[in-house]
Amino acid sequence: MPQQTRQIFVGDLPIGGGAPIAVQSMCSTDTRDISATLTQIEGLTTAGCDIVRCAVPDEEAADALAAIRKGCRIPLVADIHFDYRLALAALENGVDALRLNPGNIGERWKVEEVVRACAERRVPIRIGVNGGSLEKELLAKHGHPSAAAMVESALGHIRILEDLGYREIKVSLKASDVRRTVDAYRLLAEKVDYPLHIGITEAGTTWGGTIKSAVGLGTLLYDGIGDTLRVSLTGDPVEEVRVGWEILRALDLRDRGPIFISCPTCGRCQVDLIPVAEEVERRLRDLPKKIVVAVMGCVVNGPGEAREADVGIAGGKGQGLLFRRGEVVRKVPQDELADALVAEAWSLVEEEGAI
Numbered sequence: 001m002p003q004q005t006r007q008i009f010v011g012d013l014p015i016g017g018g019a020p021i022a023v024q025s026m027c028s029t030d031t032r033d034i035s036a037t038l039t040q041i042e043g044l045t046t047a048g049c050d051i052v053r054c055a056v057p058d059e060e061a062a063d064a065l066a067a068i069r070k071g072c073r074i075p076l077v078a079d080i081h082f083d084y085r086l087a088l089a090a091l092e093n094g095v096d097a098l099r100l101n102p103g104n105i106g107e108r109w110k111v112e113e114v115v116r117a118c119a120e121r122r123v124p125i126r127i128g129v130n131g132g133s134l135e136k137e138l139l140a141k142h143g144h145p146s147a148a149a150m151v152e153s154a155l156g157h158i159r160i161l162e163d164l165g166y167r168e169i170k171v172s173l174k175a176s177d178v179r180r181t182v183d184a185y186r187l188l189a190e191k192v193d194y195p196l197h198i199g200i201t202e203a204g205t206t207w208g209g210t211i212k213s214a215v216g217l218g219t220l221l222y223d224g225i226g227d228t229l230r231v232s233l234t235g236d237p238v239e240e241v242r243v244g245w246e247i248l249r250a251l252d253l254r255d256r257g258p259i260f261i262s263c264p265t266c267g268r269c270q271v272d273l274i275p276v277a278e279e280v281e282r283r284l285r286d287l288p289k290k291i292v293v294a295v296m297g298c299v300v301n302g303p304g305e306a307r308e309a310d311v312g313i314a315g316g317k318g319q320g321l322l323f324r325r326g327e328v329v330r331k332v333p334q335d336e337l338a339d340a341l342v343a344e345a346w347s348l349v350e351e352e353g354a355i
Ligand code: SF4
Pocket: 263, 264, 265, 266, 267, 268, 269, 296, 297, 298, 299, 300, 301, 302
């Protein structure tokens, strides 16, 4: 059962309270470079990013947010550390949420100013606890950045906002260690009903980070924990969005685009199937409809799966059979298999309309 969380809004996007789990990412561009940042945000949006975050390290970056906000089609979050003036400037420039830890802002009056400005605009604050930057006192008390230490840190930041009467909050508790992250979120989910932003931070490169994220986020989501997610990869942020979607799709939590089925190949396969499967997946990943696409290697299991799929191919000797909705369309030579399957998928979507 999903954990019941409060609902907040990031721009017009609901988070928590049973809303669809939002996929987010963070720009890797210099925020001061407005054109590069908007180009990257557009790519992320096309890939299915629901919320995007930009780092705000200085005043120039905060100023750039006005133009970025104007040119971006999805809710925009400003990532602020330490300087309350940057938070105020980001709010002035129309951001839809802040990522900021109130305990790092300094004197109470500074936090009050930020909270007042957020409340005027109903802009939520994400408290983002990171296992790598816990408060010294908590490290001394717990001995290391344990799940309990991370939760204590989050509760401290939450208390500051609650004392100021502010509850438009979401919380993240990220560590690069999968077990510690899962333990921390489970612990916090028992204590608060704020929406949770889940992620494994600094998870690694696209290959390793994808696996860590799938295991960690998959475990949490299967427990019903998590209202929005970010996959952190050392790579193109568009991959973060694609991986985030695959995790949600694997658990049937959200739908987007085609479902790929392809066989692992074996000694019966008589076509060069792996490049065909990779090319078809790459070329169809932005298809705006949930259809099942099968790429199968031989006549043993191939025709069955390809027939059950919306479109599919089943390999034969140097060629393949092209299927559409259970019917054989035609025989296709090996080097035209990818083109034929991609064209068939698009023609199906164009005839029947996108969902
Ligand atoms: Fe092997 Fe055919 Fe199964 Fe692919 S579909 S794994 S080629 S038996």
